[in-house]
């Protein structure tokens with residue numbers, strides 16, 4: 001059956017203020033990595049607060065197919081019995097990663113470090129995404145692409161070498177997925193694998209590798225970059241992973257509370273790793289009323305409760321070097337900008353064009369359809385907000401199999417003059433399966449077609 005045949009539209013409409021205390025689900029990046037390092041450790045890894053979204057469940061199934069025993073003990077509570085670095089078995093069937101760039105790309109790194117062959121596939125969105133950025137460095141490490149769709153895309157089959165080579169690699173685009181794939185392949189290479197990134201990206205792989213006992217050093221590189229060195233062939237020790245609330249998911253109730261007059265919402269335990277907080281920085285510059293309370297450490301990362309109150313926002317200029325710290329948050333920032341007074345210019349968004357959809361085009365189209373003045377200039381998105389006058393709404397937004405486009409425009413519908421409909425809400429389950437319940441619990445009026 002085609003994805004279109006299974007799609008379910010959803011509508012959000014204006015209601016009263018949002019109020020309450022909620023916890024967004026576990027961080028998606030950390031959840032993928034916990035399962036992957038669980039696979040590569042010898043013994044039993046325990047994970048609490050795992051995101052049980054479809055992207056992460058695909059990674060759990062792939063870890064099983066590569067030899068791990070993966071067991072769900074209760075809500076968010078999982079156990080992985082790993083096979084150790086070097087101990088993977090070839091999967092009997094293609095690994096289906098659904099909609100997940102992170103799961104597929106990180107697991108390509110894992111496979112490329114082992115002398116096994118594995119096939120990777122996914123949905124129409126994942127099949128359209130560039131994989132050469134991963135395959136190029138993995139080829140330098142000795143991996144071979146046995147078969148791939150045009151342009152090195154999925155479905156593809158990858159064969160790891162008998163002995164992976166450690167490399168020194170500078171990532172051509174700021175991408176935590178590229179960095180992580182190289183480091184994960186480097187785990188089973190003798191010697192030191194080095195990754196240089198000109199702009200620092202999320203560092204969950206480096207942090208978690210250390211927590212599992214690998215030797216990883218991180219040095220600054222240039223003005224905004226880092227150099228990461230990993231000593232290969234460690235014996236990874238199982239760890240206990242507590243997954244904090246995902247700032248990329250918390251972003252939706254956060255912006256909903258800012259733009260819905262009279263709202264006050266507390267978001268509990270949100271990860272505030274500085275490589276993930278670009279959205280909060282930007283919203284504070286826009287004049288948002290957000291306070292960080294009960295700042296603490298949990299599971300190796302800083303977390304805080306975010307207390308958010310509705311209020312006026314003003315347009316700002318978002319510098320390109322901030323992009324890696326808020327790369328998945330531009331769609332929802334664009335919605336916030338539509339409610340701000342004046343112009344917001346988001347600079348340097350080229351990477352947005354290769355996500356689950358071309359997010360630059362999809363956000364622009366959704367804004368314009370809902371009566372918001374917006375334009376694209378090169379890699380920049382410019383949104384002119386109406387200040388006190390909310391967007392008209394009333395449009396049906398095309399989501400292109402993209403969960404963040406769906407959630408962003410549903411949030412817009414909560415405060416727009418007329419309801420906003422998205423053509424398909426099913427993809428929301430990839431990253432935020434409790435989205436409708438959580439938003440409804442805060443008082444949001446959202447409805448999924450039966």
Ligand SMILES: O=C(O)C1=C[C@@H](OP(=O)(O)O)[C@@H](O)[C@H](O)C1
Pocket residue numbers: 028029030102174175176177178180202327328351
């Ligand atoms: O490493 C990760 O967990 C992620 C990295 C980012 O992708 P890129 O590395 O392609 O920028 C981000 O967009 C994605 O949602 C999660």
Ligand SMILES: C=C(OP(=O)(O)O)C(=O)O
Pocket residue numbers: 055099100101102103328355356404431
């Ligand atoms: C880009 C995203 O994820 P992925 O690359 O894992 O599909 C996202 O969740 O916004």
